[in-house]
Amino acid sequence: MKLFTRIKAGALQFVIFTGVVVALLLGTFLILVHVQHMFGKQTDVTIQAVKNTDFGIAYALANNINFNDSVKISGLEGNPITIHKSNWGVYEKISSASNLKNKKFSKIVLVGGQYPSKLRPALYLKDEKRPLVVVGHTKIEGLSYLPEQGVRSGNIAGTSYFSETFIHGAIKKSNNTLPELSPELKTAIEELSSGNFLSSASASLNPDNKIEYKNSFFNETQYLLNSGILTVSASTLIGNIIVWSDRKIIIGPGNVLEDIIAIAPEIEIQNNFKGSLQAFATKKITVGNNCTLNYPSALVLNDKTPSVKGNYQQENPAHIFIDKGTTLQGAIVYISGDAEANYTPQIILRESSEIVGEVYCSENLELNGTVKGSVYTSKFIANQSGSIYQNHIYNGKIINSELPREYAGLIMNDNYKKTVKWLY
Known part of the structure; x- marks a missing residue:
């Protein structure tokens, strides 16, 4: 009778190997559980x-x-x-x-x-005891605030109004003042256009041509400062950057500009430019033809030059000019503390120009293009056939329903705040 059985050495090695593998698997499992936790x-x-x-x-x-x-x-x-x-x-x-x-x-x-879509005005025309006159293929669609004298058709150089309906939407009576921009917005416009921010401009960039700067909004603002005429061409400027000149800024079509701010007494955006920026001036902003200013762009003129009462052709009047074929997505703002009567347009929108957003003009607007959104103005001016027609719109269009629901623009005293975009 055998009391012991001999076990081969290979079997013992297998048992030890199996135990090690099991131990490693258990250890790995425990580590995995801990890491997941x-x-x-x-x-x-x-x-x-x-x-x-x-x-x-x-x-x-x-x-x-x-x-x-x-x-x-x-x-x-x-x-x-x-x-x-x-x-x-x-x-x-x-x-x-x-x-x-x-x-x-x-x-x-x-x-x-x-504004909520049902309360967003297509047109707010300040009540200056004068009716709105529509001529040609003018179209106004949406809630409209008009003077007590209302709206009527007119005739310019033999051209009358071609529709039977003056306003495609509800009509309410306007006041003798325009809706107010928020106090904070007015303060921001004053500080930027007057250059008060320059005292804190610590990070300055080189204003040479063909530059490339990208600056996150999580960083300190960078400034491109220049005395005299500053021409920006073949350059890339993206993000938290302010471009300033004490005379004039010229922006060419070959630039890559996104979300920057440009400030000068005069700003010229040349033909075929594409990009997004906010421009602040005190004398003149001109945008050439076939330009595309993407959302959220803005053109703001804070006019500090008083007009001459009764002057039909004031010399070099401050104005914002948008040429043919140009599209701007955002806001156009002209404000002035001058209450003198004048007969020159302060914002000029040429034929086939298109604004998707808002136009806010404290004086005279010449509307020959299309605004998909809202217009706030004291008066309209039509320059046609060598004559000036007050409170006339000639072939201009205001179509409130074509403003995207996501649009957020000028902060007024009576609207609410909404996200425009997330910054980087």
């Missing part, structure tokens, strides 16, 4: 930080925060959020930052104003 916690923290940042943006849109000021609020589950509000041209710029454990997350958003 840690990633889960990190993901939860990241998601919470993102939600807090979004909460900060929503808070800033719904509450008044002083410009150039930072406030701290308690976010979701009491976590701290830092909110800062400033302006970027005619828009507000809001940053929101959340610190949660070792996770930091921040967002910057550009903010504009918006």
Whole structure:
């Protein structure tokens, strides 16, 4: 009778090998579970930080925060959020930052104003005791605020009005003042057009031609400053950049410009330019033909030159001129503290030009093109056949329904704030 059985050495090695493999698998499994658990916690923290940042943006849109000021609020589950509000041209710029454990997350958003679609006016014509006169193929579609004298058809050089309906939409009575831009927006326009921001312009760029600068809105603003005429050609300028000249800026068609601000007494955008920018001037802004200014662009003229009362052809009047075939997506603004009567147009939209957004003119608008959105003006001017016709629109079109629902633009006293775009 055998009491012991001899086991081969190879079998023992197999058992040991199997045990090692099982131990490694168990160890790997435990490490995987731990890593997944840690990633889960990190993901939860990241998601919470993102939600807090979004909460900060929503808070800033719904509450008044002083410009150039930072406030701290308690976010979701009491976590701290830092909110800062400033302006970027005619828009507000809001940053929101959340610190949660070792996770930091921040967002910057550009903010504009918006009316509910049913309350958004196609036309607001200031009541100056004079009717609106429509001639030719003029078309106004949408809610319109008109003087007490209303609207009627007219005749210019043998051309009468070609439609039976004057206004395709509801009509309400306007007041003797235009709807007010927000105080913050008016302050921003004054500071930018007067150059008051220059005292804090610390990061200056080289104004040579064929330059390439890209600057995130998370960084300090960079400035391209120049005395005399500044010609921007074959250059790339993207992001948080302000271009300034004490005389004139000329922008050629071969540039790549996105989201920048240009400031000078005179600004000329040459034929066939494509890009997005905000232009601020005090004397003149001219845009050539077949240009495309993408959303959210803006042309703003803060006129400090008083007009001459009764002068039909004032010499070199301050104005914004948009030539044929040009499309602008955004806002055009002319404001002046001068109340003197004048008979020259301060905003001129040539035939086949198209504005998708808003036109705000505190004096005279010559509308020969199309506005898909809203027009606010004190008066219309038509220069036709060598004569000047007051409060006439000749072949101009205002079609409110073709403004995209997502559009947000000028911040007024009575509209609400909405995201324009997320900045980078």
